[in-house]
Amino acid sequence: MAGTQYRGSEIKDVDQFLKSDGLESKREKEIGQHIGYRYDVNLVPDYDRITPFLSKYMEIMGWDDLNWLEDVHMGYEEGHPAVFDRNINGWVRVPDAIELPDNQQDRDMIARELLIKFQMSPNHPLVQLRKAYMKF
Amino acid sequence: MEGVSPDLEYGKKQEARARELGMMSEQLKGRSMETFFEPAEDENYTYAFAKDVDFNKRTEVDADGMTTTEVNRSIRELMDEGYGTIVIKNPRGMHSLGVGILNRLNLIIDGSTGYFSTGLIDGPNVRINGRVGWSCGENMMAGTVMIEKNAGSTFGAAIRGGDLVCKGHVGSRTGIDQKGGTIIVGGDTGALTGFMMQRGRMIICGNAGKNLGDSMYDGTIFIGGEIRSLGVDAIEAELTDLDRSWLNRKLRQYGLLPEKGVDHFTKIIAGKQLWNYDNLEPNEKKLIL
Numbered sequence: 001m002a003g004t005q006y007r008g009s010e011i012k013d014v015d016q017f018l019k020s021d022g023l024e025s026k027r028e029k030e031i032g033q034h035i036g037y038r039y040d041v042n043l044v045p046d047y048d049r050i051t052p053f054l055s056k057y058m059e060i061m062g063w064d065d066l067n068w069l070e071d072v073h074m075g076y077e078e079g080h081p082a083v084f085d086r087n088i089n090g091w092v093r094v095p096d097a098i099e100l101p102d103n104q105q106d107r108d109m110i111a112r113e114l115l116i117k118f119q120m121s122p123n124h125p126l127v128q129l130r131k132a133y134m135k136f
Numbered sequence: 137m138e139g140v141s142p143d144l145e146y147g148k149k150q151e152a153r154a155r156e157l158g159m160m161s162e163q164l165k166g167r168s169m170e171t172f173f174e175p176a177e178d179e180n181y182t183y184a185f186a187k188d189v190d191f192n193k194r195t196e197v198d199a200d201g202m203t204t205t206e207v208n209r210s211i212r213e214l215m216d217e218g219y220g221t222i223v224i225k226n227p228r229g230m231h232s233l234g235v236g237i238l239n240r241l242n243l244i245i246d247g248s249t250g251y252f253s254t255g256l257i258d259g260p261n262v263r264i265n266g267r268v269g270w271s272c273g274e275n276m277m278a279g280t281v282m283i284e285k286n287a288g289s290t291f292g293a294a295i296r297g298g299d300l301v302c303k304g305h306v307g308s309r310t311g312i313d314q315k316g317g318t319i320i321v322g323g324d325t326g327a328l329t330g331f332m333m334q335r336g337r338m339i340i341c342g343n344a345g346k347n348l349g350d351s352m353y354d355g356t357i358f359i360g361g362e363i364r365s366l367g368v369d370a371i372e373a374e375l376t377d378l379d380r381s382w383l384n385r386k387l388r389q390y391g392l393l394p395e396k397g398v399d400h401f402t403k404i405i406a407g408k409q410l411w412n413y414d415n416l417e418p419n420e421k422k423l424i425l
Contacts, residue, residue: 047381061181070317
């Protein structure tokens with residue numbers, strides 16, 4: 001119903017969506033779905049934690065900061081750590097071999113690295129989409 | 137009459153073509169899709185289809201007497217030749233200048249532009265040495281755009297990523313439907329700034345008009361001046377040390393850091409009282425209707 005207040009539950013723990021389904025509020029339990037993002041979209045990056053790979057990426061692009069990657073965070077999809085790729089409108093799962101740090105800032109840096117490697121790969125679905133549908 | 141319609145024929149051809157390319161062969165599960173990617177493969181920093189340009193290779197285009205299409209096409213042709221710094225002279229308030237550039241590039245527009253400048257870009261660094269019309273940086277994906285003077289309304293409409301900076305004042309509905317990225321305004325902004333904002337960040341160094349952050353779902357607005365009025369569901373939040381550090385860095389980067397620092401900035405976020413999207417929503421609507 002329009003105007004109804006369906007607030008989601010707070011994110012209190014970095015592993016909240018790994019340890020459980022993350023359904024806490026009455027409404028979330030009722031519908032079986034977490035309301036809102038599975039990470040804090042408003043968290044700004046801590047540049048003290050930037051990785052050498054990301055520094056190199058910034059240098060190549062001619063940027064003084066992470067630019068669009070400031071919006072990239074590690075999220076959680078179906079109980080697995082993942083990063084959302086806007087170019088395919090889908091989640092890219094973080095490989096199990098990657099050990100997750102104990103804080104969201106470092107996890108976000110891993111997510112940014114992984115997303116760059118995926119998006120810039122010749123195997124990215126966007127490359128195939130361009131071949132199929134490119135107009136100019 | 138026998139045979140299939142041209143539309144159906146075309147659709148079948150497109151489907152066959154997509155299958156040949158290996159698409160549509162995966163079993164989709166929920167919103168997730170299996171991908172075939174090896175994180176250890178060679179490190180690339182630009183799209184596989186990006187043009188290889190050199191920032192030190194510079195050229196100029198005199199737009200006088202050219203159409204917008206001709207100027208935009210010449211930018212692409214120059215990138216094909218490896219030019220990484222392109223200066224557009226005499227833009228004469230052209231609309232849609234510099235749109236759809238999906239490459240690393242330094243683009244300098246020496247003058248003022250019209251509507252929809254540098255929309256849909258993904259990567260370039262643009263400097264506009266003048267004013268811009270409505271909807272500058274609309275649907276921008278990545279890169280930086282810096283405007284030296286004032287901008288019109290709907291500045292950064294539906295922006296998804298990157299930094300969009302106006303050193304002067306901007307009109308109303310700045311960042312309407314913002315979905316990511318950072319919008320920075322050195323001066324004042326008009327009414328309904330941040331209307332229906334969904335995520336991303338906005339920094340306003342001056343004052344804001346009526347209904348700031350009206351109906352915002354998420355995202356953050358930092359404002360250094362006075363707020364005429366807050367919109368529905370926009371509330372004030374506490375400025376954290378991380379916010380201060382990020383604001384300092386960002387504003388210094390573009391030469392907009394106030395002498396008194398950033399401690400006086402007010403942080404506005406969504407109260408999230410309007411959140412009403414979930415699985416049951418369509419069924420409930422059916423019951424009511």
